[in-house]
Structure formats: C-alpha cells, structure tokens
Amino acid sequence: MTNMNQPLENVAVVGLGKIGLPLAATFANNGYNVFGADVNEKVVSSVNQGKSHVKNEPGLEELVESAYRIRTLTATQNTAEAVRKSNIVIVIVPVLVDDQNHVDYTYIDSAVESIAKGITKGTLVVFETTIPTGDTRNRFGKRIEEVSGLSMGEDFYLAYSPERVYSNRIIEDLKKYPKVVGGLDKKSLELASSFYRKALKCELIEVSSLETAEFSKVAECVYRDVNIALANELAKFADQKGVKMSEVIQASNSQPYSNIHYPGIGVGGHCIPIYPYFFINRGLTNGVTELSRTINDTMSDYAIAKIEKEMGSLQGKNVLILGLAFRENVKETTKSSTLLLIKQLKEKQTKIYVNDPLYTDSEIAGFGVTPLSLEDETAAEMDVVILQAFHKQYETLAFSKFASCKVLLDGRNALNSADISQAGIKYIGIGN
Numbered sequence: 046m047t048n049m050n051q052p053l054e055n056v057a058v059v060g061l062g063k064i065g066l067p068l069a070a071t072f073a074n075n076g077y078n079v080f081g082a083d084v085n086e087k088v089v090s091s092v093n094q095g096k097s098h099v100k101n102e103p104g105l106e107e108l109v110e111s112a113y114r115i116r117t118l119t120a121t122q123n124t125a126e127a128v129r130k131s132n133i134v135i136v137i138v139p140v141l142v143d144d145q146n147h148v149d150y151t152y153i154d155s156a157v158e159s160i161a162k163g164i165t166k167g168t169l170v171v172f173e174t175t176i177p178t179g180d181t182r183n184r185f186g187k188r189i190e191e192v193s194g195l196s197m198g199e200d201f202y203l204a205y206s207p208e209r210v211y212s213n214r215i216i217e218d219l220k221k222y223p224k225v226v227g228g229l230d231k232k233s234l235e236l237a238s239s240f241y242r243k244a245l246k247c248e249l250i251e252v253s254s255l256e257t258a259e260f261s262k263v264a265e266c267v268y269r270d271v272n273i274a275l276a277n278e279l280a281k282f283a284d285q286k287g288v289k290m291s292e293v294i295q296a297s298n299s300q301p302y303s304n305i306h307y308p309g310i311g312v313g314g315h316c317i318p319i320y321p322y323f324f325i326n327r328g329l330t331n332g333v334t335e336l337s338r339t340i341n342d343t344m345s346d347y348a349i350a351k352i353e354k355e356m357g358s359l360q361g362k363n364v365l366i367l368g369l370a371f372r373e374n375v376k377e378t379t380k381s382s383t384l385l386l387i388k389q390l391k392e393k394q395t396k397i398y399v400n401d402p403l404y405t406d407s408e409i410a411g412f413g414v415t416p417l418s419l420e421d422e423t424a425a426e427m428d429v430v431i432l433q434a435f436h437k438q439y440e441t442l443a444f445s446k447f448a449s450c451k452v453l454l455d456g457r458n459a460l461n462s463a464d465i466s467q468a469g470i471k472y473i474g475i476g477n
C-alpha cells in the first residue's frame with residue numbers, strides 16, 4: 046500500500062503502445078506516479094482523457110481509467126521533460142527489421158536521444174524492448190553518456206528486462222511471468238529489481254549481466270521458431286505418408302522429454318519471425334535458426350501447392366482467406382502469413398478475397414484484396430477457403446454458406462473436418 050506521507054516516485058514510460066500502455070497503467074496503479082511519453086499525439090491525448098487506445102486487452106481500460114481517476118498517469122509528447130521529472134525510465138519503443146531483415150533502430154535511437162537530453166544524475170534507465178545482444182550497454186548507454194555528459198554506473202544506472210507478455214492477456218502475464226532482470230552493475234540490478242518487485246508484484250529472475258538478459262529473450266523466440274519449423278518439417282513428411290500429425294504429436298509428447306510443437310501455415314507477428322535476425326545478422330553462420338526461418342516462411346507456398354494438387358490451376362479462381370491478422374484474436378498484420386499468401390496468389394492470377402472481423406473493409410482493401418463479409422452472398426461463389434487466423438468468430442462458422450467451395454485448407458488445424466466434409470467440401474490440413 047502507498048504511504049500517503051511520502052511523495053510517489055516518478056517513472057517515465059517511453060513508448061505508450063500495445064505493451065507500453067499496459068506497463069504504464071500497471072505502475073500507476075501500484076504506487077508510482079507515471080509520465081507516459083509518446084511521439085503520437087492521438088495516443089497522448091487519449092491517455093490524458095483516461096482512455097486506452099489499445100483494444101482487446103482484458104483489464105487495460107479499467108487500469109487506465111483508474112490511474113486517471115487517482116491522477117497517477119499523464120502523457121506527453123515531450124520525452125525529455127518526462128525523463129527530467131523521473132528517477133526511473135522504462136523504454137519500450139520498438140526495434141524492427143527492414144525488407145532485407147536488417148535491424149532498424151530508427152524509433153528507439155530517436156527515443157534514446159530524447160532520454161539523453163532529459164536525464165539527470167541518479168536516474169535508472171531500463172530497456173524492455175527486444176534488442177540484439179550488447180545494445181543496452183554499447184549502443185544506448187554509450188549514446189546517453191555522449192549526449193548527457195553523464196557516466197553510466199557512476200551518474201546513472203542501466204538495466205535490461207525483456208518484455209515477454211502475450212497480446213490479449215498482457216495484464217495477466219505481467220503478474221504471472223517471472224521478470225528477468227540484468228544490470229550494468231550490482232547497484233543497477235538492485236534498483237531495477239526493487240522497482241519491478243513493487244511495480245509489478247511479480248517473481249524475479251536476476252541474471253548476471255545486461256547481455257544475459259538481452260539474449261534470454263532472443264533465445265526464447267528462436268527456440269519457438271526453430272521448434273515450429275521442426276513441426277512443419279515433420280508435418281510435410283506425415284502428409285507424404287498419409288499419417289495424421291496431430292495424432293503423432295499426442296503420442297510422441299506422452300514421453301516427458303518430447304515437446305513437439307504444432308505445424309501451421311506460417312509464423313507471423315513482430316516477435317518470432319523477426320528476432321532470429323537479431324542473431325542471424327550478428328555473426329551466426331549457416332545455423333538451424335536461418336534454415337527454420339526459410340521453412341516457416343515457405344509454409345504458405347506449401348499450403349497453396351496442396352490446394353493445387355486437389356483442384357489444379359488457381360488462375361481465375363475465387364479464393365477467400367479467413368484472417369488478415371497474423372494470429373487469432375489480434376489486430377496485427379506484421380509478417381502475417383496472409384501477406385505471403387496474397388503475394389503468391391496474385392502471381393497465380395487468383396481473385397483474392399479476405400475476411401477479418403477485426404478490420405474494416407477499407408483496412409483490408411489497403412492490402413490490394415477484396416474485403417468479404419461472411420454475410421455477403423458472394424461467399425457462395427468461393428472456390429477455395431483458406432483459414433489463416435482462427436479468430437473466435439470462426440468457431441461457429443457455417444460451412445454451408447460456401448456453396449461452390451471445393452477445397453478448404455485449414456492452416457491452423459483448428460476446424461472440425463467432419464463438419465466441412467458434410468458440407469461437401471474437401472478438407473485439407475497441414476500434416477494430415
């Protein structure tokens with residue numbers, strides 16, 4: 046509980062996006078006075094009205110509203126000013142990759158410039174964004190020193206703590222997942238750990254260096270990408286042999302050391318398909334990581350080849366993709382397998398329709414495809430349906446509406462094959 050006689054500690058959260066806002070709102074409800082900083086004027090204005098611009102995140106709207114009521118969360122576009130008023134700074138601005146998969150630091154470098162202009166002696170700066178190993182110390186810490194004239198470890202403290210939450214359950218994960226924390230030195234680690242203990246009330250895993258903490262997040266993502274690639278490779282073999290992969294997985298995983306993942310039409314989002322490049326492009330040569338990226342990014346070709354095997358050329362055919370988003374129940378298209386499907390189907394001169402209940406028609410049309418409501422009678426003219434993201438709205442889908450459909454490819458192995466066959470449609474999964 047907050048001691049009313051003591052002023053609250055000030056925390057700046059730099060980046061109020063899908064992760065930054067839940068963090069800021071949680072800290073603001075756990076005894077801190079939070080200044081959220083974001084370059085986006087709309088984001089700042091909605092937070093200052095006690096409203097969350099991030100949707101579909103259980104518990105978030107209530108936390109933002111409650112922080113607004115108790116006046117512990119305000120937002121600003123002036124990062125330097127927010128940092129100047131704070132003794133703890135949390136950085137959660139993205140690092141991306143470009144078309145060639147080279148690391149793109151544009152956003153975070155700009156944020157670091159502003160932080161360096163506002164930082165005062167004694168401040169703790171914690172980076173949470175997933176970054177290539179070594180960057181907290183060698184890129185960001187160094188730049189703060191150059192601009193501010195302060196020395197890390199003497200005048201300011203530096204820590205790294207990866208953000209590992211999953212969209213749609215961020216607030217729950219913030220409490221549930223242990224927080225990995227690494228510091229520049231003993232004092233930085235102590236300050237960061239004591240902050241998270243109070244601000245998130247979660248378990249901590251203290252590691253021996255900044256670099257260990259940084260690499261632990263990249264390793265976690267690479268682990269998942271490589272294991273999905275293995276499941277995809279096994280599924281292709283199961284297809285050849287006429288074996289049902291879902292049955293194989295259940296049987297194999299009854300051995301405690303076996304943890305075969307699930308195959309699918311591809312891996313999307315701004316974590317798993319991106320972070321392996323923080324490793325591949327930093328000195329890794331010819332490893333399983335790089336091969337896994339290729340396997341996962343060619344699953345959409347594999348799915349299309351499976352459809353063509355059933356019904357021949359797709360030229361001029363009506364193909365409906367269910368789900369623009371990279372995965373179920375999120376509104377996020379980064380590296381979505383649908384983008385790969387669209388590219389390949391365009392080359393085959395297919396008429397491409399996309400349905401996604403989380404997007405407006407104009408947002409879908411922005412990807413150069415025709416949006417299709419499932420209530421539209423054109424649904425009856427689809428020759429092929431591909432399930433890419435299993436949104437909850439698809440759980441009760443009546444397949445009879447696809448009256449001309451010959452093949453349904455279930456890219457997530459999530460649909461009931463018997464229902465689909467009963468509607469007179471050939472069901473194809475990945476690995477069965």
Ligand SMILES: NC(=O)c1ccc[n+]([C@@H]2O[C@H](COP(=O)([O-])OP(=O)(O)OC[C@H]3O[C@@H](n4cnc5c(N)ncnc54)[C@H](O)[C@@H]3O)[C@@H](O)[C@H]2O)c1
Nearest residue numbers: 060061062063064083084085139140152155156174175208
């Ligand atoms: N989204 C996820 O599911 C997820 C999961 C785990 C970890 N992460 C980590 O969190 C990071 C942030 O992800 P996100 O989903 O919140 O991103 P996001 O795109 O939703 O939000 C980023 C925010 O940063 C702001 N911003 C950009 N440049 C800025 C600057 N110079 N100064 C201040 N603000 C700036 C943007 O306006 C935006 O509001 C990711 O890069 C990743 O490392 C994300």
